[in-house]
Amino acid sequence: MSAEAATTGEAWEDVTPDAARRLVIAAVQAFAERGYHATTTRDIAGRAGMSPAALYIHYKTKEELLYQISRVGHQRSLAMLGEARDTAGSAADRLAAAVRAFVRWHAEHHTTGRVVQYELGALAPDHYTEIVGLRRQTEDAIRTIIADGVAAGEFDVPEVNGTTLAVLSLCIDVARWFNPAGRRTPDEVGALYADLVLRMVGAPREP
Amino acid sequence: MSAEAATTGEAWEDVTPDAARRLVIAAVQAFAERGYHATTTRDIAGRAGMSPAALYIHYKTKEELLYQISRVGHQRSLAMLGEARDTAGSAADRLAAAVRAFVRWHAEHHTTGRVVQYELGALAPDHYTEIVGLRRQTEDAIRTIIADGVAAGEFDVPEVNGTTLAVLSLCIDVARWFNPAGRRTPDEVGALYADLVLRMVGAPREP
DNA sequence: TGGGCGGGTGAGCAAGCGCTTAGCGACCCG
């Protein structure tokens, strides 16, 4: 297994049996590289070291694989942001923590992130609807923190909704451009982005 | 032709003959809705009101259609940002103008923008290389303005390269989420984003 | 010992894909 596969795998430890986990990891990598529609079931099975037919023992369809990936990924995002929203501390601290965690995750797991954030259009209609619901909840988590900051007089933003969208947009897009071979580590990008976001909301920062 | 087709069409006025233009417009809409790989040549031809074979009179392959769209779109982006970089005025003015124009374009032509920004992975290797070159130039334009601002003492940024990436990322992602049926007009999003970006670079703004 | 069962394979089917080819009508020019 390549180093890339190892990092992709870390996020899927609890998928069993082993063959099913190998298939998710293979699917994440293939979907991230080529996109859902350009990926063949033969490619996924091949990466997992199995014959094409073996895929259908563990998953009903190719779309179900995408759905599992998308669902788990969105739930993790939501858990991360929800936690940041609900901890004690100033709005600035909570916003910085949320952005740091969210960005770090999208950098570290940029293959998974790419699939989660950019391939949801390939989901079946009912799955798509469910995922959109999760996305609205993650949006709400960020909006709540920003609104809290405004209410407390900590933040000064031109428009809460638009700023929320911009913050999320900024974080999500990390999955698209992040390159593990580049100069920046996930931690560094997280710190940089947390700083940029605090500037965006007009929060006073330590010098 | 729908209202959507009309706005998509505005960007392709100079493609001739008429049938070729109808094909690009149809391709932009189809690629934006479903993605390149999920779009069939039959779908494109159908939207343009022609038989599947007619497509190949005007374009050698389906990929060539994507290449034309991608090339023209990137050239327009580059022209826009290059102009903003080269006009007179403070760095803050130039950065705000660049962001405003770039965001406005990605909102107004969000279908084209979606294809230009998110489908380049489907390009043939040599076309991909060419487009990546154009993208580096657009990145350079933004970086130059930010570096100018830092040199002039107008801006205070944690890191020029990372901030450049973040600014571009923010603007590009507008094409993904912008919804013309939503509450915000392209002008409003442009103004909001220009403000947010000035905050990010620590530029003093009029109150 | 043996039979069921979970996990796997090789071969292949029906459908849909990108693209080609033979031919057709409208038009322009000598």
Next chain:
DNA sequence: CGGGTCGCTAAGCGCTTGCTCACCCGCCCA
């Protein structure tokens, strides 16, 4: 009037796709 050209179509070719099916192997417990 006649022939070449341009834009287009109907039909279909060769191939790949997602997915299925008949069969197989190793393991566990009666």
